Amino acid sequence: MEDVVVEEAEVSGAAEFAPALVAAHPLGHSVAVAVGPELRVFDLKGGCAVSMSDDSGGSSHSDAIRAISFSADGILLASAGDDKLVKIWKTDSWRCIRTITSEKRVSAVAISKDGLYVTFADKFGVIWLVTLGEDGEGQVSADNKPVSIFGHYCSIITSMKFSPDGRFIATADRDFKIRVTVFPKNPLKGAPEIQSFCLGHTEFVSCIAFTHLSGGSSFLLSGGGDSTVRLWDYINGCLLDTCHVKGKVGELAEPNETEDSNLAVADICLTNDGLLAAVAIQSLNGVMLLGCDHVDKKLSFLKVITMENSYIPTSLASSSSADLLWTVMGASNMPNQAASQLLTRVRIIPRFKKDLLASSDHSPAILEDSEVPYGEKLLLALQGSLDISKQEEVLASVLAALKVSMHKMLVKKNYSEERREQRKRGRNDKKIKK
Template identity: 50%
Template sequence: MEDTPMENGETNEDSEVAPALISVHPTQSSVAVAVGSDLRVFDLRGGCAVSLVDYSGSPLHKDSIRTIRYGADGKLFVSAGDDKTVKIWSTESWRCITTVCSEKRVSAVAISSDGSYVCFADKFGVVWVVDVDLSDGNQDFVDKKAAPLLSHYCSIITSLVTVFPKKPLDGAHEIQSFSLGHTEFVSCLAFVCTQECPQGFLVSGSGDSTVSNRNNSWSLNCFHMHLVYGLLESNGIEECHGAVTDLYTIPDSTLVAVAVQRQVSIFWILSLLSLQGIILLSCDLSAKTLHVAKVVSIEGDAFIPTSLGTSLSSGLLWMVTGASNLHDSQYPCVARVKVISGVKETSPDSVEHGPIVLKDAEIPGGEKLLQKLQRL
């Protein structure tokens, strides 16, 4: 595949450092980690690393990967990023079955529930959609051209969740509603869905230190992260801001796992501190409120989660920390993977005693998985 030109005045050397990402197959049959341009996949069922096959060229992206995602049924996996390509993989063969070229860098992706469509968003605020054909087991490589779905916001789209219109390739000609309320950038989105509330609620995290749950266009409740760190402000710290870097809803529960990067200003000196672990928020769908169920810390290890993931049935929360290398670095990108068990329970009592950070030897896939995904 030919090199795609960069935007005007933009070079690879100007690229921002990208955080490490993690995504888990819906049935936890595999786990994928992206750090920099490196895409790493481990087959948990086979207990071995996955070899990616891409007939368009190298199986790795040429620049930092910004988003990875499995489809709802686990048949598709999508990776995309700063090299302006969207790669759609079959998880049966781990072949790249479709490569889509984007005009701009890709910042977010979503997959329809039936796996028929993939949409992606770029840093200039345009959402594109492409159809995927897996009928009759077709896994031959094809180049696709995306059709515009929504435009034009003139601002980077940081997260993307969608129910898709009936005919996505015809575009979405009408915006259903706007959900306003955050005062800073929205960093991540997810739906909380249960059997009692199948339509779900939208949960959003932001750089303004808040997590909000929303129904349609109304902000139902806003949880401020400074409530978790309130003791800091009583110890001579003037300001405390915690940007929500990622959140993930626990399947079939009302729990939301939140990763926070805390920025603290002390006597005019700005220092960067973070929570080494995650915050579990409980969403009371009847009262439409959020509250802290548990703060799960990782002791004795400088582990600041940059991305979260889980499967539908495992009860395990996967986390990764790491970042792409600076362009003059001579060392490979490294990452660290951690897993927390016991997060699927929904009652406050069970959550209080349930979550446990697994030791490396206890993580599914063990040492082989860590060697593949971490590259330490």
């Protein structure tokens, strides 16, 4: 019976659901939204939509983008996804300067703190590295191809982040693990030194985020399918505190409203000082705010900023120079979804900082569309449409999928022997030529 249920889920298309993503330039210069194969960028300095060009000679994205990430200095943006492409963009001109082809679909991407390396993870749990410039020893990859540096044993990597000081790279997977790896001076030779494992989640880990502290200790936050946000001493692999978000959401919801919902944590975004964390939850129409006490090493529930019932954020982002929390809702790879229906909804929370919560009992206001920076120009560029009636029709189907899709996508599936053989015959992985 279990095999039948899983196969029905695959046919419905829910297992291939791809959530819309948002990323903010660390200096507040721009904001990017990815939905399906489309990468939409708005220039917040010039007040206009960005026209992107490709000088790399590679193909454009043709399938769902699964990861986007700015470099620490904002000079580069990396995008990657189901088309097995990793594209590197220069943000001053918005030209693609490099296109890398992966052997498998890409699930996560990150840029090293010094901007010399791009790492990406494939669906088999292997972490690959490409060189953008010379390393400290003047060495570059001879054939200009990705180099495998380490891996999680046959487990999908769900999130990958460099520590604020660039010394470590943290990778999370669907098998409940977080691995913290020492990022070597010469990563082309591999990164075999494991600093720690952060073990404690009882279901898949969906997202991780480092706190950014100048001159102080840094911590790691993680969220997962077990409806928890966890605080870690990642140097030693110690669990410091756990916040059970399911209970908090249940207190706010109507009776039976969350009974059949999967309250997986979808994303975590921290303020620049690391004292406040915004959490997106799979079935929550809003954002949960948690306090992060670096002295007592505790997480505390603060409040939920509720949004309209039809809005469940799929991704969060903020920049170090502006107190804006960007949220987006949208999806691709939905059943019977046309390319013209790749719409998203963007909502912005201003004054995203800890001081506001300490001085007021009122939730931070959510900007109305008329209050959004650059108004309709920004919304049209990032959302794809200003027609509210059209948005509601498309996003209604997204809303239903958001409540169940993450579990279908990340929980391990059990197949019959016959079904496993069928899937093997249908694989289209690129064969490595020796």
